[in-house]
Amino acid sequence: MNETGARPRRLELGIGAAAAALLYLLPTAGFSDYVMAVATSACAYCILAVGLNLVYGYTGLLSLGQVAFWGLGAYVAALAAVDLKWSIWAGVLVGGVIAGISGIAVAFSSLRLSRHAFAIVTLIFALLMQLIARDWSEVTRGPLGIPALPQPTLDLPGLGRFVFDTPARYYVLMLTLALASIVVVYSIVHSRIGRALVAIRDNEALAESQGMNTLHYKLLAVGVSAALAGLAGGLYVFHLSVVDPSIFDFAYTEATVIMVIVGGPGCFWAVIASSIGFSILPEALRVTDRVRYVLYGAILVAAMLVMPKGIGGLLQQRRIAAMRPRPGQGGT
Amino acid sequence: MSAAAPFFRVSGLSKMFSGVRAIDDLSFDLERGSITGLIGPNGSGKSTTIDCLSRFQSVDNGSWWLEGRELSHLPRHAIARAGMSRTFQAVRTYDSLSLMDNLGLAAQEHEGVRWWDALVHGRAARSADDAARLRTAELLEIVGLTRLAESPAAVLSYGQRKLLSIAAAMMAAPKLVLLDEPVAGVNPTMVLRIEALLRLFRDRGVTLLLVEHNMGFVMRLCQRVIVLETGRILADGDPSAVRDDPRVLDAYIGRSAAGRAA
Numbered sequence: 001m002n003e004t005g006a007r008p009r010r011l012e013l014g015i016g017a018a019a020a021a022l023l024y025l026l027p028t029a030g031f032s033d034y035v036m037a038v039a040t041s042a043c044a045y046c047i048l049a050v051g052l053n054l055v056y057g058y059t060g061l062l063s064l065g066q067v068a069f070w071g072l073g074a075y076v077a078a079l080a081a082v083d084l085k086w087s088i089w090a091g092v093l094v095g096g097v098i099a100g101i102s103g104i105a106v107a108f109s110s111l112r113l114s115r116h117a118f119a120i121v122t123l124i125f126a127l128l129m130q131l132i133a134r135d136w137s138e139v140t141r142g143p144l145g146i147p148a149l150p151q152p153t154l155d156l157p158g159l160g161r162f163v164f165d166t167p168a169r170y171y172v173l174m175l176t177l178a179l180a181s182i183v184v185v186y187s188i189v190h191s192r193i194g195r196a197l198v199a200i201r202d203n204e205a206l207a208e209s210q211g212m213n214t215l216h217y218k219l220l221a222v223g224v225s226a227a228l229a230g231l232a233g234g235l236y237v238f239h240l241s242v243v244d245p246s247i248f249d250f251a252y253t254e255a256t257v258i259m260v261i262v263g264g265p266g267c268f269w270a271v272i273a274s275s276i277g278f279s280i281l282p283e284a285l286r287v288t289d290r291v292r293y294v295l296y297g298a299i300l301v302a303a304m305l306v307m308p309k310g311i312g313g314l315l316q317q318r319r320i321a322a323m324r325p326r327p328g329q330g331g332t
Numbered sequence: 333m334s335a336a337a338p339f340f341r342v343s344g345l346s347k348m349f350s351g352v353r354a355i356d357d358l359s360f361d362l363e364r365g366s367i368t369g370l371i372g373p374n375g376s377g378k379s380t381t382i383d384c385l386s387r388f389q390s391v392d393n394g395s396w397w398l399e400g401r402e403l404s405h406l407p408r409h410a411i412a413r414a415g416m417s418r419t420f421q422a423v424r425t426y427d428s429l430s431l432m433d434n435l436g437l438a439a440q441e442h443e444g445v446r447w448w449d450a451l452v453h454g455r456a457a458r459s460a461d462d463a464a465r466l467r468t469a470e471l472l473e474i475v476g477l478t479r480l481a482e483s484p485a486a487v488l489s490y491g492q493r494k495l496l497s498i499a500a501a502m503m504a505a506p507k508l509v510l511l512d513e514p515v516a517g518v519n520p521t522m523v524l525r526i527e528a529l530l531r532l533f534r535d536r537g538v539t540l541l542l543v544e545h546n547m548g549f550v551m552r553l554c555q556r557v558i559v560l561e562t563g564r565i566l567a568d569g570d571p572s573a574v575r576d577d578p579r580v581l582d583a584y585i586g587r588s589a590a591g592r593a594a
Binding site: 187188191192193195196198199201202203205206207208209210211212213214220266316320323324 | 386388407408409410412413417418420424425426427428429433436437438440441442445447450451452453457461480483484486487500503504
């Protein structure tokens with residue numbers, strides 16, 4: 001369907017599993033803490049991008065509020081761990097659930113109007129969340145945020161206590177969540193539900209005329225995407241060890257949107273590759289010091305000029321062109 | 333509606349656009365298994381009627397029933413699930429999806445597969461997929477697009493997209509299909525193919541109500557023609573009677589020209 005067409009799915013999953021195994025071996029390669037921290041951040045971005053791709057790429061709804069759900073998950077997990085003394089895992093889970101429910105609420109209120117309203121309302125929701133985080137000091141501790149967050153620990157029966165106290169260990173944790181997110185979104189987009197989401201993106205009126213309750217599907221996509229962002233934010237914040245209003249920085253949204261657009265909206269693997277690439281790129285350009293953001297911008301502009309539909313879109317266009325019947329082959 | 337209710341009934345349908353009455357107290361019945369043409373000059377309210385009946389336009393007044401079940405208060409998707417599907421004047425397909433998926437989607441919401449089963453591709457989903465695949469293969473064979481089954485709809489010509497959209501409208505075994513200009517903009521060969529296709533569906537028990545400007549097509553295909561003018565029924569009867577009705581000639585080509593023709 002869509003990107004994959006009739007391509008054997010087993011091969012796709014086999015390559016994915018092999019890549020996942022290699023990624024788990026990364027900490028054994030002796031990379032520095034800095035590299036592992038960048039890899040951890042790439043995993044977090046990957047979750048955000050996969051979630052945004054579900055909403056924007058597959059369903060056609062531009063969400064400018066992914067950072068709101070990410071930050072909401074982060075604050076809920078942090079407050080649950082610090083104020084309520086919950087386990088970090090429970091806090092992260094509840095953060096994901098609350099983010100998902102918030103996503104559905106935001107989508108329900110705006111999608112009854114239009115897709116444009118959805119984009120604007122999600123953006124406003126993100127700004128509102130940042131204001132709340134800054135000004136509701138009794139709960140959020142205001143601009144200073146909540147410092148000294150605990151480190152996640154895992155008690156493995158027979159193996160003792162495992163503390164995620166180094167970037168390499170945290171990377172394994174974020175990678176696991178990233179892979180779980182990839183599996184969830186892959187299952188959705190390759191199911192009848194995913195086919196319905198693409199139908200809504202391609203032609204919503206037609207989908208409705210065929211009996212599809214499009215609002216339900218859109219709420220599902222937004223809810224899953226927001227929950228994933230909330231889970232990612234909730235887990236990542238313990239890596240940062242502090243949460244403050246900058247967790248709602250628009251830069252997170254901007255970076256995620258860039259990853260999806262350059263990867264190709266609706267192209268599953270290309271967006272994952274793009275999220276990894278664009279997480280590493282700003283760090284790789286550090287060698288150029290002050291011009292790194294100029295170079296980053298130049299690369300973006302070049303990518304949009306050469307591939308206006310993204311990397312995946314370019315490949316898809318070529319595949320469609322190859323399938324188009326040539327003159328004399330029929331076609332009415 | 334009584335037990336002896338007609339197959340499809342429209343009663344008192346009205347719609348205004350900024351003070352202009354597009355449909356004015358329109359009422360008619362349709363017989364099961366019939367093909368009815370809804371014709372009239374531009375602006376007479378034909379497409380608006382289809383849009384209103386399928387709830388793609390809000391209505392000011394009126395009710396309609398399919399097999400005695402009132403549809404007028406239902407949302408669009410529920411109307412389709414009740415057995416009334418439609419095609420659009422500007423042909424619509426899911427361009428990035430294969431022809432198989434285009435047709436599969438048209439039946440998807442009528443198969444009763446729960447979302448969890450759909451997600452894990454459980455038994456109900458697999459069984460529904462198998463049934464849909466058979467029907468899809470059959471429909472693609474009928475419309476002559478089997479060769480392109482796995483291609484995205486974006487590769488199709490305009491005429492082929494028309495065929496696909498009609499096949500999609502038939503995919504969920506509807507009771508009634510509203511067709512908005514099914515042959516507009518297609519070549520004469522394709523007109524004949526679409527005509528044969530619609531006859532086939534009629535023979536399988538599907539009732540058709542079509543809006544069309546191609547009079548030859550309407551006169552050959554329809555058993556009954558309803559002529560609209562300014563949102564009201566001007567004439568209603570079999571094609572030959574309607575064709576010879578001076579009021580219809582007048583509406584189409586103008587009073588003085590009709591007089592000269594007589």
